[in-house]
Amino acid sequence: xxxxxxxxxxxxxxxxxxxxxxxxxxxxxxxxxxxxxxxxxxxxxxxxxxxxxxxxxxxxxxxxxxxxxxxxxxxxxxxxxxxxxxxxxxxxxxxxxxxxxxxxxxxxxxxxxxxxxxxxxxxxxxxxxxxxxxxxxxxxxxxxxxxxxxxxxxxxxxxxxxxxxxxxxxxxxxxxxxxxxxxxxxxxxxxxxxxxxxxxxxxxxxxxxxxxxxxxxxxxxxxxxxxxxxxxxxxxxxxxxxxxxxxxxxxxxxxxxxxxxxxxxxxxxxxxxxxxxxxxxxxxxxxxxx
Amino acid sequence: xxxxxxxxxxxxxxxxxxxxxxxxxxxxxxxxxxxxxxxxxxxxxxxxxxxxxxxxxxxxxxxxxxxxxxxxxxxxxxxxxxxxxxxxxxxxxxxxxxxxxxxxxxxxxxxxxxxxxxxxxxxxxxxxxxxxxxxxxxxxxxxxxxxxxxxxxxxxxxxxxxxxxxxxxxxxxxxxxxxxxxxxxxxxxxxxxxxxxxxxxxxxxxxxxxxxxxxxxxxxxxxxxxxxxxxxxxxxxxxxxxxxxxxxxxxxxxxxxxxxxxxxxxxxxxxxxxxxxxxxxxxxxxxxxxxxxxxxxxxxxxxxxxxxxxxxxxxxxxxxxxxxxxxxxxxxxxxxxxxxxxxxxxxxxxxxxxxxxxxxxxxxxxxxxxxxxxxxxxxxxxxxxxx
Numbered sequence: 001x002x003x004x005x006x007x008x009x010x011x012x013x014x015x016x017x018x019x020x021x022x023x024x025x026x027x028x029x030x031x032x033x034x035x036x037x038x039x040x041x042x043x044x045x046x047x048x049x050x051x052x053x054x055x056x057x058x059x060x061x062x063x064x065x066x067x068x069x070x071x072x073x074x075x076x077x078x079x080x081x082x083x084x085x086x087x088x089x090x091x092x093x094x095x096x097x098x099x100x101x102x103x104x105x106x107x108x109x110x111x112x113x114x115x116x117x118x119x120x121x122x123x124x125x126x127x128x129x130x131x132x133x134x135x136x137x138x139x140x141x142x143x144x145x146x147x148x149x150x151x152x153x154x155x156x157x158x159x160x161x162x163x164x165x166x167x168x169x170x171x172x173x174x175x176x177x178x179x180x181x182x183x184x185x186x187x188x189x190x191x192x193x194x195x196x197x198x199x200x201x202x203x204x205x206x207x208x209x210x211x212x213x214x215x216x217x218x219x220x221x222x223x224x225x226x227x228x229x230x231x232x233x234x235x236x237x238x239x240x241x242x243x244x245x246x247x248x249x250x251x252x253x254x255x256x257x258x259x260x261x262x263x264x265x266x267x268x269x270x271x272x273x274x275x276x277x278x279x280x281x282x283x284x285x286x287x288x289x290x
Numbered sequence: 291x292x293x294x295x296x297x298x299x300x301x302x303x304x305x306x307x308x309x310x311x312x313x314x315x316x317x318x319x320x321x322x323x324x325x326x327x328x329x330x331x332x333x334x335x336x337x338x339x340x341x342x343x344x345x346x347x348x349x350x351x352x353x354x355x356x357x358x359x360x361x362x363x364x365x366x367x368x369x370x371x372x373x374x375x376x377x378x379x380x381x382x383x384x385x386x387x388x389x390x391x392x393x394x395x396x397x398x399x400x401x402x403x404x405x406x407x408x409x410x411x412x413x414x415x416x417x418x419x420x421x422x423x424x425x426x427x428x429x430x431x432x433x434x435x436x437x438x439x440x441x442x443x444x445x446x447x448x449x450x451x452x453x454x455x456x457x458x459x460x461x462x463x464x465x466x467x468x469x470x471x472x473x474x475x476x477x478x479x480x481x482x483x484x485x486x487x488x489x490x491x492x493x494x495x496x497x498x499x500x501x502x503x504x505x506x507x508x509x510x511x512x513x514x515x516x517x518x519x520x521x522x523x524x525x526x527x528x529x530x531x532x533x534x535x536x537x538x539x540x541x542x543x544x545x546x547x548x549x550x551x552x553x554x555x556x557x558x559x560x561x562x563x564x565x566x567x568x569x570x571x572x573x574x575x576x577x578x579x580x581x582x583x584x585x586x587x588x589x590x591x592x593x594x595x596x597x598x599x600x601x602x603x604x605x606x607x608x609x610x611x612x613x614x615x616x617x618x619x620x621x622x623x624x625x626x627x628x629x630x631x632x633x634x635x636x637x638x639x640x641x642x643x644x645x646x647x648x649x650x651x652x653x654x655x656x657x658x659x660x661x662x663x664x665x666x667x668x669x670x671x672x673x674x675x676x677x
Contacts, residue, residue, distance in 0.1 A: 007502050014494035119331035121515040123522065123549035133528040142526035145494070214523065215491050216549055218515040220328055224491065259485070259495040267486040 006139045011260055013136070017145045019252025020152020024207035025225060026232040027159060027244045028200025034176045034239010034288045036193045038087065039095050041102040044226035045109035046201055050075045050208025051217035052117050055124045057209075064127035068209050075205025076198050078109075083197055106226075110219045119219065124212040148210055155203065156245060163241055172196060176239045176288045228255075231270060235277050237284025246285055317605055317615075318354045320374030322367065322385040322395075323409075325359035328488070328514060329387045332590045333359075335545065336409045338583055339594025340384060346578070347602035356380060362387060364394035371395040375402050382407065382615050384597045389413035389460055392425075399424055405616040409597040410590065414463050417639035418672030426619045426638045428600055428631070429593040430562045431669050432460055433467035435538050436511070438644045438664040439560040440471030443507065443536060450480045451536075452505040454496060456516060457484035464511040464538050472509075480505050490516065493523045501529055508533055513540040518549045525553035534558065542649045545588035547656050554649045554656060562640075563589040563628040564647045564658045575627035592627050596640075599626060600633070630666065637674045641666055 029043045053074040057067035082105065090098050125131075126144045134143035163169035174182040175189050183189045208217075215221065232251050236243025251270060258266040277285065321340065323333035337357070344350045356378045358370040367386070374380045375398075383399070383406045386392045392411040399406045400422040408416065408427040412435075417427050443451070451472060455461035461484060469479050481503040483496055490496075500508055508529070512520045517540060524535055530553075535541075539561025542554050565576050565586045575595070579587040587595075604618035623632040629643045646662035 004502075007498060010498045011495055014492065014498065017494070018492050114330070119334065120545060121518050121549050123518060123551050125551060126526070131526070133526075140528055142523075142528070144526060214519070214526070216515060216518045216522065220488075220515065224489070256492070256495045259490075260499055263483055263485075267489055 009137055009139050010141060011256055013139075013141050013145065013149070015249075015253040015256035016149045016152075017252075018256055019248045020149050020156075021207060021211055022228060022232050022252055023152050023244060023248035024155060024203050024210070025229045026236070026248055027155070027241065028203040029229055030233045030236065030239055030244045031172070031176075031196055031241075032200050033233060035172060035179070035196055036091070037095075038091065039098045039102065040087070040200075041099060041226065042082065042105035042109060043200070043204055044224075044229065045106045045222040046075050046079060046204040047208040047211075047225055048113060048217070048219065048222040049078055049109060050205030051124075051212040051215075051221060052113055052122070052208075053205065054209030054212045055122045055217045056117075058124050064125070064213075067124075068206070071209035072202035072205035075208070076202045079198060079201030083194065087197070106222055110222050113222075114219050117217070121216045121218040122212075123216045126213045144213060148214070151206070151210055155206075160241055168192075168195075173288075228270070231274050233284075235274060235284060237287035239288035240284075240286050243284050243286040243288070316352055316354050317382065317601070317610070318356065318378065318380045319601065320371075320378060320380035320383040320385075321355055321357045322360050322370055322374065322383055322391075323357070324362040324387050325357075327362045329362040331514075331545065332387050332410060333385075335588055335590035336385065336387070336594030336597070339579075339587065339591035339596075340409070340598040342579065342582065342591075343595045343598025343602060347599065347606070349602050349605065352605070353601070360385070360388070360391050362391060364388075364390045367391035368394050368398060371398055375399075375404050380404065381612055382601060384601070385409050386411045389416070392416050393420075396420055396422065396425065403616070404612055405619055407597045407600060407619070409593045412460060412463075414467075414669075414672060417634075417637040417669065418674055421637050421639075421674035421676060423620075423638070423676060424616055426600070426633055428596040428633075428640050430642070431639055432463035434639070434642075434667050434669050435560055435562060435644060436464045436468040437471045438667055439509075439536070439538070439646070440468045440473075440477070441475045442560070442646055442662060442664065443509070444472055444475030444477045448477065448507045448536075450478050450505045450507075452480055452500045452503050452508045453482045453510065454493075454500060454508065454520075455484055455511040456487035456490070458487040461487065461511055465509075468509055468538075488516070491519060493520050494527065497524060497527050497529060501527070501533065505533060507536050510535070510537040510541060512537070513543070514546065517541045517543070518546050521550045521557060522553045530556060539564070539589070539645075539647065542658075543588050543590075544586050544658070545590060547649060551656075552651070555651050556648065558646065558648045558661070560644050560646045560664075561589055562642050562644055563592045564645045564660060566647070566658045566660055567627070567629065567645065568660070569625075569627075569629065571625055572627040572629075587627070596626055596628070596631060599624070632666075634668055636671050636676055637669060638676060639669050641668045643667065 050071040054067045054071040057070040130144040133140040171187050232247035236247025258269040360367040387410040389411040406425050410429045412432040414433050453465045455465045535557045537559045539559035600622045603622045607618045609615040609618040620635050632641045634641050644664045644667045647658040650659045
C-alpha cells in the first residue's frame with residue numbers, strides 16, 4: 001500500500017471528523033442516560049429530524065448558517081413535545097418499558113418524516129465559504145469536514161467548561177452522582193432533567209444539520225447512527241462527558257483505520273471492542289459514578 | 291324468516307358469481323413491491339410506471355391489481371408471494387426490487403407456475419443458472435450494465451482503474467462483470483475495495499486509499515443514499531478534478547441526481563435508460579410522465595412501465611391465464627422509451643441497449659448528456675437451459 005505521511009494525516013482527519021459527529025450525538029444521549037436513567041432510543045430519530053429541518057431551512061431561507069440555528073431549535077421543540085407527551089410519564093416505568101416506547105417513537109418519527117419529506121434522500125448545499133478543499137499541514141482536505149471537527153471541538157470545550165466550572169454544571173454532576181441526595185440538597189432535579197434533555201435534543205439537531213451536507217438526509221439515518229452512538233455511550237461509560245469524548249474518539253478512529261488497514265473486518269472491529277470492554281470494564285471506560 | 295335469509299344468501303352468492311363471470315376476461319396482477327424500508331422510493335417509481343403502461347395500452351379496466359408490500363425483506367416477500375398466488379389467485383406477478391427477495395421467491399414462483407415479471411432485481415443468476423420459464427426480467431442484469439462499460443472505457447484509452455462497491459452480491463457482480471471485460475480489453479485493475487453495505491456513511495477512508503493508488507479513473511457501483519453520499523464526498527475530497535469518476539448509472543440516477551447537486555457534474559456512467567434518449571417513443575413517454583408526476587422518469591419508472599407494457603402486449607396477443615401469459619411473455623418485442631426491447635427466449639432476460647452518459651449542468655439543474663450507445667446487449671446463457 002502506498003502510505004506516506006499525507007495519507008495517514010488525511011486518514012487521521014477522517015477519524016477526527018467521524019469522532020466529532022459521534023460525540024455531538026452521544027453526549028446528549030449519555031447525559032440523558034446518566035442523569036435521568038432514561039433510555040432514549042429516539043435520539044437517533046431526533047438527529048434525522050435535525051437533518052431534514054436543516055435541509056428544508058437551508059432551501060427555504062437560502063442560508064446555511066440560519067439552517068444551523070433552525071435545526072437545533074426545531075428539534076428541541078420536538079423534544080419538548082416528546083418530553084411532555086411521553087417521556088415524563090415513562091420516567092419511573094423501568095428500562096424495558098422505556099426502551100419499547102422510545103423504540104416505537106423511532107418508527108413514528110421516521111414515518112412522519114417519510115410523509116412530510118418523502119423517501120428519496122435529500123441533499124443540502126455546503127456554504128460557499130466551506131465548499132472545496134482547504135490546505136492543512138500541507139494536505140488538501142475538504143473544508144467542510146474541518147468545520148465539522150471544529151464544531152465538535154467547540155461543543156466539547158464549551159460543555160466541559162459548563163460542567164466543571166459553573167453552578168449548573170455542579171448541579172448536573174451532583175444529579176448524575178446521586179439524584180436523591182441532590183434533591184435533598186435543594187436542587188430541582190426534575191427541572192434540571194428537563195433542561196439537560198433539551199440541550200441533548202438541540203445537540204442531536206445540530207449534529208443532523210451539520211451532517212446533512214456530507215451524508216444527505218434519509219429516513220434510515222435514524223437507525224443507522226443509533227447503534228454506533230449506543231456503542232460510544234456503553235464504551236465510554238454512562239453519563240460522563242469524558243466517557244463520551246473517549247468513546248467517540250475510539251469508535252471514530254477504529255472505524256476509519258479499520259476500513260483502511262483491515263477492510264474485511266472494519267465492521268466487526270467495533271463490536272469486538274464492545275465485547276472486550278463489556279467483559280473487562282462493564283461500567284465503561286470512564287463511568288460517571290465512581 | 292329462514293327462507294328469507296336463505297334467499298338473501300342465494301342472491302348474494304349469485305351476485306358474486308355474476309360479478310365474477312362478468313369480469314372473466316380480467317387479468318389479475320399481483321404487484322409485489324417495497325412500500326416501506328430503504329427501497330420504498332423505488333417501489334413507488336415502478337408502480338407509477340406500471341400504471342402508466344396500463345393506461346397507455348387502454349387496459350386499466352381489464353387489469354385488476356393487488357398490491358403487497360415486500361418490505362424488501364426475503365421472508366416477507368415469500369409470505370406475500372404465497373398470499374398473492376394462493377389466496378388472491380393472481381394470473382401474474384410484477385415487481386421485486388431486491389435481488390434477495392427474488393432469490394427467496396424463485397422456487398415458489400417456479401413451482402407454482404405463475405409468471406413473474408421482474409421490474410428491478412438484477413442478480414445475474416436469476417436469468418443465469420437459476421433461471422425459470424416463469425420468471426421474465428424486463429429490468430436489467432447486473433452484468434448487462436457493467437460488461438459493456440469495461441470495453442468502452444478501455445476503448446477511450448483508460449488504462450488503470452480502481453474499483454469500489456458495497457460488499458454484497460450485487461456489488462460484487464457489477465464490479466466482476468466490469469473488471470472482466472475491462473481486463474480482457476487490455477485494462478488493468480490497480481486496486482479494489484468493497485465497503486460494508488448500508489453501514490458506510492463516510493467514504494473518506496476509502497477515497498483516500500483509492501487516491502493513493504493513483505489510477506487513471508475510479509469505477510464504482512453505488513445506489514440510493516450511498517450513491518448520493520459517495521458522489522458528494524468524491525467531489526469534496528477534490529478527487530474529481532484529478533481522477534474522473536465512472537460507474538454503473540445508478541450512481542447518478544435521475545431519481546437521486548438532484549440531491550447530489552453539482553457534485554455529480556462530469557460523472558460518466560452507463561445505464562439501460564436515460565431520460566434524454568432522443569427517440570420519439572422516449573420523448574412522448576417523458577412528456578406523459580412529466581405531465582402526470584411533475585418529474586423526469588428514472589430508469590426505475592421505465593422498468594415499471596415496461597413490466598406493464600409486456601403484460602399489455604402479452605394480453606393483446608391473446609394471453610388470458612397463467613400458462614398463456616407465460617407463453618406470450620417470451621415472445622414480446624417492441625420499441626419503447628429505452629429503445630428496442632426484446633425478451634431473450636434463451637434466458638428470459640431483456641435484450642436492450644446500454645447508454646453511456648455524462649451528467650452535465652443544465653441551467654439550475656442537471657441533465658444527462660448521451661455520449662455512447664452499446665446496441666442490443668444480450669447476456670450469455672450462463673448456465674440457463676430454457677432452450
